Amino acid sequence: MASFLIEGGHPLSGTITPQGAKNEALEVICATLLTADEVVIRNIPDIRDVNNLILLLKDIGVKVDRRGRNEYAFRADDLDLGFLGSDEFVRKCSALRGSVLLIGPLLARFGKAVIATPGGDKIGRRRLDTHFLGFKALGAEFRHIEDRNVYEIGADRLKGCYMLLDEASVTGTANIIMAAVFARGTTTIYNAACEPYIQQLCHMLNRMGASISGIASNLLTIVGTDGLHGTVHDILPDMIEVGSFIGMAAMAGNGVRIKDVSLRNLGIIPEAFRRLGIKMGIEGDDIVIPKQSHYQIESFIDGTIMTLADAPWPGLTPDLLSVLIVVATQARGSVLFHQKMFESRLFFVDKLIDMGAQIILCDPHRAVVVGHDHHRRLRAGRMASPDIRAGIALLIAAMSACGTSRIDNIEQIDRGYEDIEVRLNNLGARIERIS
Ligand SMILES: CC(=O)N[C@H]1[C@@H](OP(=O)(O)OP(=O)(O)OC[C@H]2O[C@@H](n3ccc(=O)[nH]c3=O)[C@H](O)[C@@H]2O)O[C@H](CO)[C@@H](O)[C@@H]1O
Numbered sequence: 001m002a003s004f005l006i007e008g009g010h011p012l013s014g015t016i017t018p019q020g021a022k023n024e025a026l027e028v029i030c031a032t033l034l035t036a037d038e039v040v041i042r043n044i045p046d047i048r049d050v051n052n053l054i055l056l057l058k059d060i061g062v063k064v065d066r067r068g069r070n071e072y073a074f075r076a077d078d079l080d081l082g083f084l085g086s087d088e089f090v091r092k093c094s095a096l097r098g099s100v101l102l103i104g105p106l107l108a109r110f111g112k113a114v115i116a117t118p119g120g121d122k123i124g125r126r127r128l129d130t131h132f133l134g135f136k137a138l139g140a141e142f143r144h145i146e147d148r149n150v151y152e153i154g155a156d157r158l159k160g161c162y163m164l165l166d167e168a169s170v171t172g173t174a175n176i177i178m179a180a181v182f183a184r185g186t187t188t189i190y191n192a193a194c195e196p197y198i199q200q201l202c203h204m205l206n207r208m209g210a211s212i213s214g215i216a217s218n219l220l221t222i223v224g225t226d227g228l229h230g231t232v233h234d235i236l237p238d239m240i241e242v243g244s245f246i247g248m249a250a251m252a253g254n255g256v257r258i259k260d261v262s263l264r265n266l267g268i269i270p271e272a273f274r275r276l277g278i279k280m281g282i283e284g285d286d287i288v289i290p291k292q293s294h295y296q297i298e299s300f301i302d303g304t305i306m307t308l309a310d311a312p313w314p315g316l317t318p319d320l321l322s323v324l325i326v327v328a329t330q331a332r333g334s335v336l337f338h339q340k341m342f343e344s345r346l347f348f349v350d351k352l353i354d355m356g357a358q359i360i361l362c363d364p365h366r367a368v369v370v371g372h373d374h375h376r377r378l379r380a381g382r383m384a385s386p387d388i389r390a391g392i393a394l395l396i397a398a399m400s401a402c403g404t405s406r407i408d409n410i411e412q413i414d415r416g417y418e419d420i421e422v423r424l425n426n427l428g429a430r431i432e433r434i435s
C-alpha cells in the first residue's frame with residue numbers, strides 16, 4: 001500500500017491541463033468490442049482503472065496497440081470468449097466498476113456475456129438492477145451460476161423495444177445503448193442518463209455506423225443495425241478532474257490556469273464553486289482561478305442556508321461533493337451538502353473534522369459545513385483514502401494545511417488521477433510518494 005507525504009502551505013501557481021475523462025474512457029474502450037475493425041482512441045488517461053480495463057480486453061483477445069502515452073488502437077477481430085468462464089475473469093472484474101460495461105457489447109455482438117460482481121468505489125450499495133432490466137427488456141435471459149457467483153446472460157438476437165428506466169443510471173444507460181445497437185428494430189430508452197460520457201459514447205457509435213438520436217436528452221432512440229465499422233475517437237477532458245483542480249486552486253492556489261477544460265461540457269460544475277464564493281475567470285476554453293483571500297458562500301434568495309445536492313446530469317455530479325466540502329471549510333458562511341445518491345460517501349468528513357474543520361455530519365447523506373473564513377487553518381493529519389474522490393479531497397485539505405500530512409491507500413487516488421503528485425509538484429506542491 002503506497003502513501004503520500006504532503007507538506008502543506010506551499011501555494012500552487014501555473015498551468016495544469018486535465019487528463020481525459022475516466023468514466024468516458026471506460027465506456028468507449030468497451031465499445032471497441034462492437035466491431036472487428038480497428039478503433040483508435042485518443043486522450044485515454046493513464047490511470048489504474050483504465051489500464052486494468054485494457055488488460056481485461058487483452059485477456060479476452062482484443063489486439064491492443066499503444067501508439068503514445070494516451071493513444072491506443074483496439075481491434076476485436078478474434079476473441080477468446082472462453083476467458084469469460086475463468087476464475088481470473090471474475091477476479092479481475094471485481095477490481096473495477098468499468099468491467100460491468102463489457103456486458104452490453106458482448107451481448108450485442110456475440111449473444112452472450114457473464115456478469116461478475118464489479119468493483120469500484122465502496123461508497124454504498126451499487127445495484128445493477130437498471131442494467132438487468134434493460135437487457136431483459138431487449139429479450140436477454142439470465143442464469144445464476146451459484147458456485148461462481150456470476151450470471152450468464154444470453155440472447156439469440158436482441159429485439160428493440162420501448163423501456164422506461166427505473167433510474168437514470170450512467171453505466172446502465174451506456175450498457176443498454178451498446179446492447180441495443182444490434183437489436184432488431186427500434187429501441188427507445190426513456191429516463192436515460194445523459195452525462196457527457198454518454199453523449200460521447202453515442203457520438204462515437206454513430207460515427208461507427210449506429211443510428212442514435214436524442215443525444216444529450218433523457219429520451220434516446222436507437223435504430224438497430226447489422227454491423228459497425230472502425231473510427232477514431234477523442235475523449236473529453238475529465239470534468240471531475242477539472243472540478244478537483246478548481247477546488248485545489250481555491251484552497252491552495254496563488255493563481256492557477258486550468259487549460260482546455262471544454263467549458264461547454266462542464267454543465268453546472270463551475271457554478272457550484274461560484275456559489276461557494278470562488279471567483280474564476282474564463283479565457284477561451286481555460287478557467288483561471290486567482291488567489292482567494294476570502295470567499296463568501298451564497299444564501300438562497302429567501303435568505304436561508306444554501307444546499308448543494310447531487311442529481312443526475314445536468315444536475316451536480318455526486319463525484320465532486322467531497323471536493324466542494326473541503327472548499328467550504330475555509331469559506332465565510334455555512335452550507336448544507338446533501339449526497340442523495342450514495343450512502344457512504346460522506347463518512348470521510350471525520351478526517352476533516354480531525355484536521356480542525358467545522359462540520360456536522362447530520363446523517364450518512366447530509367453534512368453541514370461552517371466555514372472558517374481563513375481565521376483558522378486546517379492542521380496536518382494522518383489518514384487513509386477511503387475512495388477516489390474522498391482521496392483527492394483529503395489531498396487538497398492536506399496541501400492547504402499547516403504541517404506535514406500522510407495519506408495512506410493512495411491506490412484509490414491512482415484509480416482516477418494520472419501522475420497526480422508529479423503534476424501538482426510542477427505547480428509548487430510538496431507531495432512525496434512512499435511505498
Ligand atoms: C464508471 C462510472 O461511470 N461511474 C460513475 C457512474 O457510476 P454508476 O453508473 O455505477 O452509477 P449509477 O448512475 O448507476 O448510480 C449511482 C447511484 O445513484 C443512485 N441514483 C442514480 C440515478 C438516479 O436517478 N437516482 C439515484 O438515486 C443509484 O441508485 C446509485 O446508488 O455514475 C455515478 C453517478 O453519477 C458516478 O458517481 C460514478 O463515478
Ligand SMILES: C=C(OP(=O)(O)O)C(=O)O
Pocket residue numbers: 022049096097098119120121319388389416
Ligand atoms: C465513483 C467513481 O468511480 P467508479 O464508479 O469507477 O467507482 C468516481 O469516479 O467517483
